[in-house]
Amino acid sequence: MGDNDAGHRTVKTAETVVEILETVSELERASLTELADALDMHRSTLHAHLSTLVEQECLRKEDTQYTLGLKLFTHGSRAQRMNPLYEESKQFLQQIAEQTKEIAWIVVEEYGRGVCLRKAKGELAVQPYKRIGARISLHDTAAGKAILAQLPEERAQAIIGRYGLPERTENTITDPETLFSELESARNEGVTFNDEESITGFRAVASPVASPDGRAAAIVVSGPKNRLQEERFSETLPEIVSGAANALELELSSAVN
Amino acid sequence: MGDNDAGHRTVKTAETVVEILETVSELERASLTELADALDMHRSTLHAHLSTLVEQECLRKEDTQYTLGLKLFTHGSRAQRMNPLYEESKQFLQQIAEQTKEIAWIVVEEYGRGVCLRKAKGELAVQPYKRIGARISLHDTAAGKAILAQLPEERAQAIIGRYGLPERTENTITDPETLFSELESARNEGVTFNDEESITGFRAVASPVASPDGRAAAIVVSGPKNRLQEERFSETLPEIVSGAANALELELSSAVN
């Protein structure tokens, strides 16, 4: 029966559907056999699935290539807007972007990763790899560490247990103890840093934000190393970012009343 | 087995999964029984589905309420960016928004409806109902008619056959002949109008854009009736919008070379 390792019963076909959609998304455009290979499914089985998903207008098929349909975009945008931080963070991100001329993000935690919910670009903004909707790992980013610092230690442990501490650059923290001691001081300072830990040449400063839905989030400013140096990196930006994070939290708590 | 009205084999569970996700999206937040009622499924069956989708991190469950997860957002954003018009239209929309101070949209056709892919807000922008990712019907909007005008008549017929011509306001075109004659003149003029046909008090001007992927799209400017009047509505905005549409198409064709 459909019982899996989890305590509850699972619907295997539902898992398959999600895997198919994700694979199409990753490959961006793929043929039946490409997908069958990637998913390790028989072509006939996959064909039935794909036909169904096309009929449901989740996928598009041009000629023999499958791509994601915009239905995911429609519902995904709704999920984005439904997040309480989406609207509330807007003005603060814009303010940071204007003030610093760099790029500012609001990142929210979900299932052990950070999701980039909204950005605001300053005039000098450089956008190295993050994009709206992107998922980032929590150990190698300023926003991620600001999120981890808010979580109970056991949850943080579970997350790094699940995703590990993969090394992105030579600065990436790959040792749990180092990470946790940094989180500890982050809790005191109210700020976290990313000093070329995910991408060489890029630095970032973040501050934790407690989302009204009880989840952890963070505001972050990032930019090229040559502009994020000295007191600007260690003093000015932290003040701006943590100021905005505090103001945002204040706004959120007052909105409830 | 598994064969449906369509010629091909369908995976019934895949249909169910899509229906579940869409229902959660519509209800935005719902309990098991609410969803079971809406979907007309037995609670035990639905429970297995929902548990699976939570495990797949497509849904979130807080307490007993289910909501859409941000996974859809992640993949949806990718689908948005993958559309060739997303990047290319940006500058033209911004230019229109700045010039007109109203709100400008790029809308692309998919499965007989228009999807709002990107917007640019001018300083006076009013955003009545459309949101990024929203789907709009094609018969009662300027962008929709600009899209219909590009399609072969039989496809346009099929679309209005599928969705009908529901009356939104007293100005909505509900008669196919009227619609098709308007499309005919739209093809000559290169512009379409929305004169309070979807929302009372709102007008819009749109121009067709042929997407490089072969699909129909449109650029549209909309605003309150009191600002869209006289020559501005009939001359100035049409010139601006069709100019931008032409420039965008030029950009698209030159990008190929």
Add this chain to the structure above:
DNA sequence: CTGTACTGTTTCGGCATTGCAAACAACGTG
């Protein structure tokens, strides 16, 4: 023009999986 290889599509039977019924658990409410 024919043979071969590859990909996409359809058909078909066995059996794993799903869906339903029913029972159970955990509330809150009258």
Add this chain to the structure above:
DNA sequence: CACGTTGTTTGCAATGCCGAAACAGTACAG
């Protein structure tokens, strides 16, 4: 304390999925 409601688990029957194999359509080489 009995009752209604909702979420969760279990068991059973048969639906509907999976995989093999055949079929169709295309590209390419000889």
